[in-house]
Amino acid sequence: MKDFKVITWIGAILLAAYLIAEYNKPKPVNWQSTLSYGDKIPFGTYVLHQQLVNLYPTGKVIRTNEPLYNALHQKNLQGNYFIIAKTIDLTKYDYAELVKFIKAGNNVFMSAFVWDGILPDTLKLHTNAEYGKSNVAVNLANPQLKRAANYTFQRDICNQYFSRFDTAHAVVLGQNSMKHANYLSFAFGKGHLYLSANPQLFTNYSLLSDQGADYAAKALSYLPAAANVYWDQYQNKDIPFDNSPLRVIFSHDSLRWAYYISLITALVYIIYEAKRRQRIILVIEPLRNNTLDFVNVVGQVYYEQRDNSNIAHKKITYLLEHWRTAYYLKTSVLNKEFTDALANKTGIEPAFARELVNLINYTHVQHKVTDSELIALNQAIENFYSQTGK
Numbered sequence: 001m002k003d004f005k006v007i008t009w010i011g012a013i014l015l016a017a018y019l020i021a022e023y024n025k026p027k028p029v030n031w032q033s034t035l036s037y038g039d040k041i042p043f044g045t046y047v048l049h050q051q052l053v054n055l056y057p058t059g060k061v062i063r064t065n066e067p068l069y070n071a072l073h074q075k076n077l078q079g080n081y082f083i084i085a086k087t088i089d090l091t092k093y094d095y096a097e098l099v100k101f102i103k104a105g106n107n108v109f110m111s112a113f114v115w116d117g118i119l120p121d122t123l124k125l126h127t128n129a130e131y132g133k134s135n136v137a138v139n140l141a142n143p144q145l146k147r148a149a150n151y152t153f154q155r156d157i158c159n160q161y162f163s164r165f166d167t168a169h170a171v172v173l174g175q176n177s178m179k180h181a182n183y184l185s186f187a188f189g190k191g192h193l194y195l196s197a198n199p200q201l202f203t204n205y206s207l208l209s210d211q212g213a214d215y216a217a218k219a220l221s222y223l224p225a226a227a228n229v230y231w232d233q234y235q236n237k238d239i240p241f242d243n244s245p246l247r248v249i250f251s252h253d254s255l256r257w258a259y260y261i262s263l264i265t266a267l268v269y270i271i272y273e274a275k276r277r278q279r280i281i282l283v284i285e286p287l288r289n290n291t292l293d294f295v296n297v298v299g300q301v302y303y304e305q306r307d308n309s310n311i312a313h314k315k316i317t318y319l320l321e322h323w324r325t326a327y328y329l330k331t332s333v334l335n336k337e338f339t340d341a342l343a344n345k346t347g348i349e350p351a352f353a354r355e356l357v358n359l360i361n362y363t364h365v366q367h368k369v370t371d372s373e374l375i376a377l378n379q380a381i382e383n384f385y386s387q388t389g390k
Contacts, residue, residue, distance in 0.1 A: 031155075032367045033113075035084050035199055036238045037063070037231060042205035045084055048216065051207070052229050055220055056080065059229040065239045068094035068232070072101045079228030081108040084199050085236035087372055089116035103189025107223045111196035112235075113160065113362065116372065123186065126164035127197055128358065130178055131335045133159065137177040138198070138215070145218045150177055151211045157200035158182065173222065183219060194222055237370065308369035312377055316360050319381055334361055346388050356380050 030041040037049035052061045059079060064071045068090060071077070081101070088110055090098065095118045102108055115125050130136050136158045137150035151158075161180035173194070174183030186193040196202070196219065206212030233239050249255045320331040327345045329338065334357050343353040363369060363377050 033086065033200060033203075034238075034368075035086055035203065035236055037233070038238070040204060043200055043203045045203055047204045047207045048084075048202050049231060052082075052231070055217065056223075056225055056229050059226050061229045061231060063231045063233055065233045067091075067234055069097050071230070071232070071234075072097040077101065077228065077230065078104070078106060079226035079230060080223045081106065081230045081232065083108070083110045083112075083232040083235050084202055085112050085232075085238075086199075087114040087116055087370065088112040088119065088235050089372060090119050092118045095119060095122060098193075099188050102191035102193055105190035107191050107194070107226070109194045109196070109220065109223055111199040111202060113199060114373070114376075116376070123170070123195075124164060124166040125162060125195070127160055128163035128180075128354070129361070130159045130161070130176065130180070131361070132333075133178075138174060138182055138201070139177075140174045140183070140215075140218055141172055145221070147214070151215045153201070153206060153209075153212065155200075155205070157203075157206065158198050160197045162195075162197050174219065185222065192222070308371065308374040309367060312363050312366075312369045312374050315377065315381055316364055319360070319384075346384075348384065348387050352383070352387075356384060 031043065032041065033043040034041065035043065035045050037045050040046045049061070052059075098108065113127075115127065119125065134156060135152055135154065136156065137152045138158045139150045140146050158176055161176055161178075161182045162184060163180070165181065165184055166186075169186055170181075171185040171187075172181045172183070173185050174181070174196075176182050182197045184195045186195070200206060201212065201219075202216055207216055246259070249259050323329045323331055323342065327342075329341060329345065331338070339353050339357045340350070342348070342357070343350040346353075348356075359377055359380050363373060366373070369377075
């Protein structure tokens with residue numbers, strides 16, 4: 001009996017030690033690129049948002065959470081406007097207000113992984129990445145700002161660049177070590193539009209290093225001192241909102257109390273009518289084909305979970321398997337050689353092959369995929385099937 005108590009105490013102590021160790025062990029680092037101003041994870045923009053008051057000491061930092069057209073239309077805003085997002089998607093109305101805002105003497109800074117909408121068409125923008133190359137370095141073109149040694153970073157945060165742009169109007173402000181432009185400037189009237197292909201250079205991960213802080217300070221020094229500094233939350237979907245279907249009811253006292261009274265009334269009715277007056281007569285229905293119902297249920301589950309990343313990864317997996325079985329392509333590395341082989345064997349345009357492979361490489365490493373990114377991936381894959389007929 002005494003030995004049993006000793007064993008019990010030893011087991012309890014070991015269990016307590018294990019629980020304490022589990023509770024105090026460091027949390028794994030979240031490497032997701034949220035670019036959110038409130039995120040302190042490596043690829044959030046908390047540090048930059050907090051340091052804007054030091055970069056522009058005479059300016060007041062103001063966050064906006066509405067489309068660019070609504071934010072600028074007939075409001076006479078003056079200052080510097082920042083958009084750092086995973087995807088920048090401007091309509092023609094957004095672009096018109098943006099140009100009007102810049103021509104009035106204001107400046108706009110944008111940085112994103114994906115450029116959608118009218119902006120890439122108007123400015124002839126196209127991005128690419130340095131595939132198969134690690135620790136790509138960057139530097140600024142201005143001799144007064146250029147660093148003697150290039151800026152080098154880990155985790156391939158400088159791999160993306162502008163492979164095509166309007167060379168007649170753009171000024172190259174920065175390049176990577178492959179002599180590809182990653183920082184551009186466009187003049188409109190009295191102001192300028194600045195575009196960066198590397199949003200992760202302005203995240204916490206970069207700014208907490210000496211090189212990253214120096215690069216960001218010099219890159220943003222092109223934007224002059226201003227009375228206001230506007231931080232766009234809308235393009236990055238960085239807007240807190242209530243998803244509850246009852247948000248309208250609970251926002252009004254009268255509707256809220258009517259809802260409570262309805263619930264209480266229904267509960268009282270259920271209690272008094274719980275005992276049925278007659279036995280239930282079972283209705284035996286013939287067996288029917290439930291295939292369509294099953295498909296609807298599965299689709300509803302995917303829709304409610306909103307797991308875009310899971311759907312995107314499955315679609316990519318099925319497409320890669322199709323390439324292996326139908327065209328005998330090796331899909332372990334999706335680089336330039338693979339892209340050329342894909343275009344040759346399937347007969348699709350080389351430009352479309354590069355766009356499809358770039359989209360797959362970008363989406364495959366994302367932990368979170370937005371609706372627009374999933375739609376873009378699905379459209380590209382469906383376009384491939386329609387072109388190849390397989």
